[in-house]
Amino acid sequence: APLAAPDTAELRKTLRTALSQGAPGAFARVDDNGKAIHLAEGVADRGTGRAIGTGDLIRVGSVTKTFTAVVLLQLVDEGKLKLDTSVNTYLPGLLPDRRITVRHVLSHRSGLYDHANTLFAQSVQGFENVRNRVYTYRQLMDLSLAKPLTNKPGAVYSYSNANFVVAGMLIEKLTKKSVATAYQERLIKPLKLTDTYYVHPKNTIPGRYSRGYMTADSSGRKIDSTRQTVSWAQSAGALVSSGKDLNKFLSALVQGKLTSAAQLKQMLKWTPVNSTQAYGLGLRRRDLSCGSVYGHTGTVQGYYTWAFTSKNGKRSLTSFANTSNNGTVYATMNRTLEAAFCG
Numbered sequence: 001a002p003l004a005a006p007d008t009a010e011l012r013k014t015l016r017t018a019l020s021q022g023a024p025g026a027f028a029r030v031d032d033n034g035k036a037i038h039l040a041e042g043v044a045d046r047g048t049g050r051a052i053g054t055g056d057l058i059r060v061g062s063v064t065k066t067f068t069a070v071v072l073l074q075l076v077d078e079g080k081l082k083l084d085t086s087v088n089t090y091l092p093g094l095l096p097d098r099r100i101t102v103r104h105v106l107s108h109r110s111g112l113y114d115h116a117n118t119l120f121a122q123s124v125q126g127f128e129n130v131r132n133r134v135y136t137y138r139q140l141m142d143l144s145l146a147k148p149l150t151n152k153p154g155a156v157y158s159y160s161n162a163n164f165v166v167a168g169m170l171i172e173k174l175t176k177k178s179v180a181t182a183y184q185e186r187l188i189k190p191l192k193l194t195d196t197y198y199v200h201p202k203n204t205i206p207g208r209y210s211r212g213y214m215t216a217d218s219s220g221r222k223i224d225s226t227r228q229t230v231s232w233a234q235s236a237g238a239l240v241s242s243g244k245d246l247n248k249f250l251s252a253l254v255q256g257k258l259t260s261a262a263q264l265k266q267m268l269k270w271t272p273v274n275s276t277q278a279y280g281l282g283l284r285r286r287d288l289s290c291g292s293v294y295g296h297t298g299t300v301q302g303y304y305t306w307a308f309t310s311k312n313g314k315r316s317l318t319s320f321a322n323t324s325n326n327g328t329v330y331a332t333m334n335r336t337l338e339a340a341f342c343g
């Protein structure tokens with residue numbers, strides 16, 4: 001059945017609630033059968049007071065994981081990679097257990113420890129320690145492999161950024177090019193994603209962008225966290241993009257424009273996360289009152305992003321708040337999905 005019209009009044013109310021809970025700015029862009037809906041509240045820059053806009057570039061965090069997974073699925077289509085083959089076949093000696101397959105990595109079932117847990121145990125200090133650091137993939141893997149596997153390979157879903165560091169290493173090994181080139185040639189250029197950049201290892205954002213303001217653990221003080229390399233994440237979280245581009249990318253993905261039907265089917269094989277969520281390959285499924293939507297969420301310091309599309313790709317939503325480490329704002333912004341897709 002067709003989706004009810006987006007509830008724009010409810011969306012705007014939700015954004016305003018997020019502001020009252022500590023977000024300097026928030027926006028929602030819905031692309032509904034070719035018609036764009038733009039809602040924005042608050043500021044992109046607390047210093048100048050510049051209003052936030054749905055066209056502002058943002059750090060999308062783990063929405064990057066979906067881009068990375070699509071590149072690997074294209075490599076499967078090209079016969080360069082098999083999902084159920086051991087990662088160590090392609091990257092000899094990398095992982096401590098050769099039973100870990102590419103599919104385990106892309107569905108967060110490898111058991112690899114998430115090095116972000118070590119880096120960000122103290123939110124602000126952890127961020128300040130890494131914000132301008134540039135890591136190699138090897139250094140990130142050393143951080144993850146310093147801890148034992150959290151589960152037997154394939155046994156359970158256990159989210160880890162390290163999985164998509166491995167995914168980036170696979171891309172670079174199999175294409176003999178950087179992940180930046182892979183994103184550019186395989187996704188950004190073909191889809192004309194003019195707001196999407198893989199700027200790593202730079203710590204600046206090109207063009208017109210929203211600043212990000214992470215929230216300190218105890219005081220709730222806001223720290224301007226805009227300038228950062230996101231090198232601790234790279235192929236797990238370092239893309240910069242916009243609502244327009246994320247909506248276009250997700251819609252193209254589910255409409256079969258980026259991979260074969262066979263690989264899209266693999267991407268949509270779900271591992272349960274909880275009663276209303278599941279994870280495929282670099283893709284989240286959120287079960288709403290009116291049906292399921294597919295996409296990803298992202299959290300980097302100062303940047304909360306939701307990017308989801310309907311099963312047929314005819315309606316997409318990107319919603320965003322320029323704060324982080326604020327569970328109340330996070331819970332509020334989660335509600336943009338129901339308003340945008342279920343009316």
Ligand SMILES: CC1(C)S[C@@H]2[C@H](NC(=O)CCCC[C@H](NC(=O)C[NH3+])C(=O)[O-])C(=O)N2[C@H]1C(=O)[O-]
Binds near residue numbers: 060062063121237
């Ligand atoms: C699973 C998530 C939520 S966390 C994961 C990844 N982001 C990170 O791992 C960064 C975590 C630190 C962020 C920081 N928090 C702390 O420092 C807390 N001590 C803050 O909120 O500014 C991303 O993006 N993913 C989200 C996703 O996939 O939705």
